[in-house]
Amino acid sequence: xxxxxxxxxxxxxxxxxxxxxxxxxxxxxxFLQMGFTPGTAVQIVRRAPMSDPVxxxxxxxxxxxxxxxxxxxxxxxxx
Amino acid sequence: xxxxxxxxxxxxxxxxxxxxxxxxxxxxVGKSALFxxxxxxxxIIGNWCGKTTEICTMAVHYKDRExxxxxxPGIYGFGSHSSEEVLVNDFLREAQPTVVVVVLDAMNxxxxxxxxxxxxxxxxxxMVVLNKRDxxxxxxxxxxxxxxxxxxxxxxxxxxxxxxxxxxxxFDTVIGVADQLAPVRTYTLRYxxxxxRLLTAGKGLLQDSPLGxxxxxxxxxxxxxxxxLQTEIISSRYNVAEDIATxxxxxxxxxxxxxxxxxxxxxxxxxGGPLMLMVFAVMFFLTFSVSRPASEWxxxxxxxxxxxxxxxxxxxxxxxxxxxxxxxxIMKGVGAALGFLPQMTLFFLFYTLLQDSGYMVxxxxxxxxxxxxxxxxxxxxxxxxxxxxxxxxxxxxxxILTSRYDRTVAILVSSYxxxxxxxxxxxxxxxxxxxxxxxxLVMLSMLGISLALMIIVxxxxxxxxxxxxxxxxxxxxxxxxxxxxxxxxxxxxxMTLNFVLRIRNVIIAASIVMWCLSAFPVGPFEQTYIAxxxxxxxxxxxxxxxxxxxxxxxxFGIAAKESVLSSLGIIYHASQDSGNLAEILIHxxxxxxxxxxxxxxxxxxxxxxxxxxxxxxxxxxxxxFYGAVGSFLSAAVLGVITYHLGLILF
Numbered sequence: 001x002x003x004x005x006x007x008x009x010x011x012x013x014x015x016x017x018x019x020x021x022x023x024x025x026x027x028x029x030x031f032l033q034m035g036f037t038p039g040t041a042v043q044i045v046r047r048a049p050m051s052d053p054v055x056x057x058x059x060x061x062x063x064x065x066x067x068x069x070x071x072x073x074x075x076x077x078x079x
Numbered sequence: 080x081x082x083x084x085x086x087x088x089x090x091x092x093x094x095x096x097x098x099x100x101x102x103x104x105x106x107x108v109g110k111s112a113l114f115x116x117x118x119x120x121x122x123i124i125g126n127w128c129g130k131t132t133e134i135c136t137m138a139v140h141y142k143d144r145e146x147x148x149x150x151x152p153g154i155y156g157f158g159s160h161s162s163e164e165v166l167v168n169d170f171l172r173e174a175q176p177t178v179v180v181v182v183l184d185a186m187n188x189x190x191x192x193x194x195x196x197x198x199x200x201x202x203x204x205x206m207v208v209l210n211k212r213d214x215x216x217x218x219x220x221x222x223x224x225x226x227x228x229x230x231x232x233x234x235x236x237x238x239x240x241x242x243x244x245x246x247x248x249x250f251d252t253v254i255g256v257a258d259q260l261a262p263v264r265t266y267t268l269r270y271x272x273x274x275x276r277l278l279t280a281g282k283g284l285l286q287d288s289p290l291g292x293x294x295x296x297x298x299x300x301x302x303x304x305x306x307x308l309q310t311e312i313i314s315s316r317y318n319v320a321e322d323i324a325t326x327x328x329x330x331x332x333x334x335x336x337x338x339x340x341x342x343x344x345x346x347x348x349x350x351g352g353p354l355m356l357m358v359f360a361v362m363f364f365l366t367f368s369v370s371r372p373a374s375e376w377x378x379x380x381x382x383x384x385x386x387x388x389x390x391x392x393x394x395x396x397x398x399x400x401x402x403x404x405x406x407x408x409i410m411k412g413v414g415a416a417l418g419f420l421p422q423m424t425l426f427f428l429f430y431t432l433l434q435d436s437g438y439m440v441x442x443x444x445x446x447x448x449x450x451x452x453x454x455x456x457x458x459x460x461x462x463x464x465x466x467x468x469x470x471x472x473x474x475x476x477x478x479i480l481t482s483r484y485d486r487t488v489a490i491l492v493s494s495y496x497x498x499x500x501x502x503x504x505x506x507x508x509x510x511x512x513x514x515x516x517x518x519x520l521v522m523l524s525m526l527g528i529s530l531a532l533m534i535i536v537x538x539x540x541x542x543x544x545x546x547x548x549x550x551x552x553x554x555x556x557x558x559x560x561x562x563x564x565x566x567x568x569x570x571x572x573x574m575t576l577n578f579v580l581r582i583r584n585v586i587i588a589a590s591i592v593m594w595c596l597s598a599f600p601v602g603p604f605e606q607t608y609i610a611x612x613x614x615x616x617x618x619x620x621x622x623x624x625x626x627x628x629x630x631x632x633x634x635f636g637i638a639a640k641e642s643v644l645s646s647l648g649i650i651y652h653a654s655q656d657s658g659n660l661a662e663i664l665i666h667x668x669x670x671x672x673x674x675x676x677x678x679x680x681x682x683x684x685x686x687x688x689x690x691x692x693x694x695x696x697x698x699x700x701x702x703x704f705y706g707a708v709g710s711f712l713s714a715a716v717l718g719v720i721t722y723h724l725g726l727i728l729f
Contacts, residue, residue, distance in 0.1 A: 021310075025306075026159075026160045027160075028306070028309075029156075029158055029302075029309065030161065030553070032309065033155040033158070033160070034155050034190065034553070035189060035190055035317055037310070037314040037317045039314070040317075046342075046346060047348065048348070048445060048447065048448055049348050049349070049351060049352055049445060049448060050449075051448075052447070052448045052451075053444060053447050053448070053457070053552065055342075055346065055444065055556060059187075059189045059190065059321075060187065060189065060331070061186075061187050061190070061555055061556075062556040062557075062558075063554065063555050064440075064443075064444050064553070064555075064556050065552065066447070066451075066552045069553055
């Protein structure tokens with residue numbers, strides 16, 4: 001399994017699983033509280049014009065994140 | 080201590096008849112909608128995450144009891160990781176509500192259940208309201224709320240389908256929970272072995288208190304002290320939430336929804352931007368074209384009203400000076416402002432429609448990249464759009480920005496948005512001085528210069544306030560939603576009323592001050608105080624090619640932007656006919672001076688109402704000072720440069 005992929009590198013519609021979070025303490029907490037827990041399925045739905053921010057789908061809802069935020073979400077390809 | 084406005088009474092000894100109820104939930108689950116239907120208030124309802132940034136409490140009388148409902152901002156958990164969470168936590172700590180109502184969104188259950196699970200850990204007197212069931216039903220999803228009730232042993236009041244909420248059932252449940260009529264809850268969320276062991280070890284160290292149960296306090300302590308424990312605690316809660324969500328819904332949402340299909344076009348990488356510009360262009364066009372007859376009618380009736388009032392006041396032998404103050408000062412100022420009211424109302428209507436549908440969140444998504452290149456958050460786009468209806472609205476809308484940097488920038492930048500008052504004056508002067516192609520270029524260059532200034536403002540602010548909190552961009556992109564006519568009109572009415580109440584005092588005060596300055600000492604206009612100030616400033620003005628008449632007009636513009644034209648008319652003794660004023664101006668001013676004047680007019684000190692709103696929203700004189708003096712200085716400097724550059728070039 002490739003270890004160092006973060007969400008910003010992913011291609012749209014690629015099925016991914018969250019493996020961990022990086023970043024400041026409060027940022028990590030916010031991600032966790034919104035359901036970005038390890039093992040959760042996530043995928044990129046689309047990118048905005050000029051590819052930032054991105055729309056992602058997680059826990060059945062759509063969210064928008066900036067690329068810098070996506071860099072703090074470690075992911076792996078879902079089986 | 081009275082930090083929370085809106086009628087919240089602090090009760091130290093819990094009075095038996097008052098029940099404090101806190102309404103919490105994720106952003107955008109319909110807390111405000113619920114709040115409105117039970118309290119009859121008309122707090123704005125919108126498909127906008129994080130809009131309720133002011134805590135609002137309303138009292139409802141029911142069966143000899145007084146129930147105080149407090150609508151709180153949307154949160155995802157109890158912590159201090161966003162300004163909303165801090166606000167909610169402060170409130171819970173100080174007000175210590177008897178009952179906590181958790182609002183769940185049927186279409187977004189997992190996050191809601193997570194918050195519910197943590198609330199159940201923290202408080203004992205909890206109930207649930209299940210919202211947006213009809214949206215779920217449209218997708219053929221049935222939510223078995225009785226299963227939720229049984230599983231977590233918490234009362235669940237489902238929102239009625241298709242109709243409005245039935246408050247009686249809710250009130251009965253609230254009172255039942257408050258009086259602890261319901262059976263004692265025995266549900267406890269079980270964590271992994273390690274955490275349970277730590278919880279057992281910590282027993283007795285902390286007490287159950289109105290602030291939260293001992294178990295919850297211990298968990299919070301573990302979360303803050305140990306990263307891996309935090310991940311485990313939150314993951315465990317989410318696993319349970321996921322599990323419950325699966326069991327209480329008939330099926331999971333799969334496949335492509337209507338929102339997905341619409342977003343393919345609305346958020347298209349190439350077409351999304353142009354589409355957005357079109358939407359706003361149509362909105363502004365409709366606003367101004369539809370409202371024009373109403374504005375004209377209103378202005379005319381107000382004119383005749385004030386003329387009649389003048390005759391009446393003279394008839395009852397009031398002093399001439401007093402009659403003039405009423406008619407030429409107050410009535411004129413108020414009338415000019417009233418003329419903008421129809422378009423304001425219409426603009427609010429369209430804006431509310433776009434906001435409630437969920438389009439405005441998508442606008443943020445589309446605009447963020449460009450906005451952040453200019454040093455602004457994508458959300459700043461919304462205050463800017465609203466600022467084009469009136470800068471006051473832009474400043475108020477800046478509340479949606481949570482970090483201090485973003486909000487300060489949004490407030491300052493909003494005051495550069497071209498408002499209808501400014502545009503009216505500009506169109507008049509530009510068309511008087513320039514021919515069609517040149518006129519368009521002049522208008523565009525004005526808008527370009529304001530845009531450049533906005534970027535500079537953002538940069539200057541970043542020198543004083545660090546751009547932290549940049550990571551706080553993340554937000555939900557909710558599905559599109561139909562809005563009800565009732566909500567639409569309630570919100571529009573409320574915004575309009577709010578606007579009128581907010582500006583009326585300042586408008587009247589500014590009109591009185593300007594009238595006094597231009598009426599005394601009695602005699603020819605050249606001798607009045609305002610003319611003397613203008614003459615005194617003329618040496619400075621001449622650096623920019625401005626004579627004292629133009630300076631006086633600009634001074635009037637600080638009271639209200641639209642009054643520049645009428646004051647120019649008075650100064651140059653033009654008759655009512657505006658064609659006349661244009662001719663007089665062309666004879667007296669060179670096109671270069673006119674251009675410089677327009678430039679300064681566009682960017683100098685915003686009107687008093689805007690400055691007052693800036694202060695009310697920030698409570699920070701430095702920001703108002705920058706807004707007033709900073710823009711004045713930048714206008715002066717740019718004015719001098721433009722004028723001299725023009726002298727050299729032409």
